[in-house]
Amino acid sequence: MPALTPLPTIPRSRRFSLPPVLQGTACEGCGALPAADLLAEMLGPKMAVICPASCAATFSLSYTNASWKVPFVHWIFESAPAAATGLRHAYDARGMRDVHVVCFAGDSGTLDIGFQALSGAASRNENILYVCYDNEVAMNTQGQATSSSPVKARTPTTPGGVPTLKKDAPRIMAAHGIPYVATAAVSHLADYRAKLRRAARVRGFRYLHVLSPCPIAWGYPYEQTIEVTRAAVETGMWMLYEIDRGRMKLTYRPRRRRPVKEYVALQRRFAHLSPREVQSMQRHVDEGWRTVR
Amino acid sequence: MDRIELLTGNEAAARAVRLSKPQVIPTYPITPQSPMLASIAGDVAAGVLKAEFLNMESDYAAMAAAVGASLGGTRVFTATNSQGLLFMAEHLYTASGSRCPIVMAVVNRAISVPHSRYADHNDALAVNRAGWMQLFCEDAQEILETTIQLFKICEDPRVRLPAMVCYESFIHSNTAEGVVVPAAAAVDRFLGQPRVEALLDPAAPRALNPPTPPEWYTEFKFAEQQAMEAALRVIPEVGAEYAGAFKTRPRGLIETAEPGGRCVLASMGSIVKTARRAIRELQAERLSVSLLKVRTYRPFPAAAIREALTGAEVIVAVDRNSASGSHGVLYDEIRSALYGMRDPPRVVGVIAGLGGRDVTVRQIKEITRRALKREPPFDRNDEPIEWLGLDRGRVRDESPQARPLARTG
């Protein structure tokens, strides 16, 4: 067994990098790392990050060092957007209107325990950028299902497979009437970068949802994080789009969508699926694409 | 047939749940309780436990669902700690005020800020006025037995209150020990069918929780107090019944070891276990030291404690909890229990093990010797309290934050 291997998904940037003391806390192949890294690069240095309990919070700081080179607070699980609201208004009161207030949260803190606060801040159209990195489980507590877990995925609390469909977070957020919503994926970094750039220029509540796979929860070799993410996009399981002032626009359309079974085959969390179940997944994806221009 | 199995504290709790057959289990994960949930979910998926296992969207939702399920007439179990327990705080009062016999495992963990996943008792103690019984376990065997017993205690018509079975994050939850697991049929006989009245049931419609004017409120709180006092009798009763049925030693409100000592070490949870060895070694040095284990913290067993401490000279209350501006709970509540005694023992306090810090045999022996010799701070009449193992170099008078190490060379 080699000594600790370098983390394959971690780029180095001015505003985010794991100091040695924290390199034990982010797993090899962690999909959240590039999501955090580009966020800091594109919105910093004038930004403050509110990060609720999550894997990201765990790899973000220790008593001797921090991964983020911008102001950062490890926050309480359910209330990041509420805290962000307070910070935003404090900065406004102090005339610091050019400082971005950003939430960086996992799917659990965004869509389950944090949903009340998220909906509240979006309803008020707070001038906040919210980035949800989605590994489709509550991974900081070792992988329980969330409302963002895909149907039929095996998790420790759904040993028979998740019984319900993945929550359509971006469209729910768009239904709040907020000015900018976008999806992204850590396999398509240029697309993510462009969306961050656009989001940085919009005032009001902005919501980005970034697919960020977890090799342990999804069950694939850690070197394959980018490949697995790309498969999600190329099979159409994950769409890359923006909803800009209510109008939806795809930012990437696979020339020919690969069959869903190729995506499923890469991951142990789907290993128990029958061919019929995979077909039903394929039908669901096909239907989702039928309604998209 | 009883078996001895290698079980962690979490697994012991999950096994007790399997044996006790709750019918609805609303859950939300939090470190380090989550493996227990996975174990229960596995039992339900495998058909070994017939229950509705609910993945709720947050901890307070889990408690709201627990009360809803209890009002629907089912036996209910859930688990949480720390942040989750506090997030549920409002609904804890809903449960106790509604007289729901819910059993909840609390895997005692320190509360953010500072953020910690490790053990101390501040979480359960932060809600010690919410009307829940609170029992603190010493080891995995006690976790299993107490969880089973609590279903019977809570559902007893004289009680009808919810209860927390408390054990420590990582120290108990993730540490594996040999646990004697009773046979399922014997536990069925011991617990019987759930005695949970369906307060929301079309068969007998009721309107629950009216807006309450002052002339009605007090007497409901008095009834809860009476139920807690009844629990002081029911808890040892059920413990004795369990011991008879399963051929184990009876568990009740408190336990003592090496009674009659000039000095008594009083504590709860895992520190009790470590104190046992310290006391043995001190006795070998001819020091007169006893142990007082507080198993039942709510209701607080004042009379039993008074009786156990009569004749002692000094009590060392070792609190794995703290409250700035006040004291550890054992320090305060033991002193309170001794008030009015003729020649009461002195009580000194030790704050130990916060945020999961290790408490060693050596440390316990040292403070005991110092308490017996009345060495500072135990010589003071006013606030004779020591923070065990305090590292003054680490005291930072600020919001906890990362401070990069100074560059060298």
Next chain:
Amino acid sequence: MKELRFHGRRLPRYDHTAAFVGAAQLLARAALREGKQVQLRPPWLFLRGYTPEAAHLRVASEPIETYSQEYVLDLVAVTDASILGAVDVTAGLKDTGILLVNSAKPVTLSGRARVAVADFGAIAKRYAVDLALPIAAAAAALSGVVSQTALAETVGPEAPGASRRQSLRALEAGGDAVASSRR
């Protein structure tokens, strides 16, 4: 009471137990079979895969009356020799204590009298069992914490494709591999 520590690297998977934990679990179960008391503490931190971590095991004939994390160790086992430079594996080891290392190559540690080294990986491979088995057997043989009989009665097939007979042979080979290091 005997105290042992097992070092290894964490595996970034739910469905596999790393050998250093597996060996400790096996010894704990065998000890229960002998009517002993056990206390097994796995690593508490959730660190990324392949990080060096340690599990602690106490075994005694009387009740183990401490949860303290201070250990005075009779044996330290290292399942992955690559951690030897990075981690002080002998911290807390008694002067008379034994260091047991899984390695195909010789291992030298200055100042440490009793070091037992064997290629347990090869044994595990030969019998198609988990690495935990031969290491547990060696640790038992060297520390006397449980008998080989109890271990043999505890173990079932320990890897897909392995049989009980192979598991027993792997245990035997593990014990034999350190026969020369026993007093």
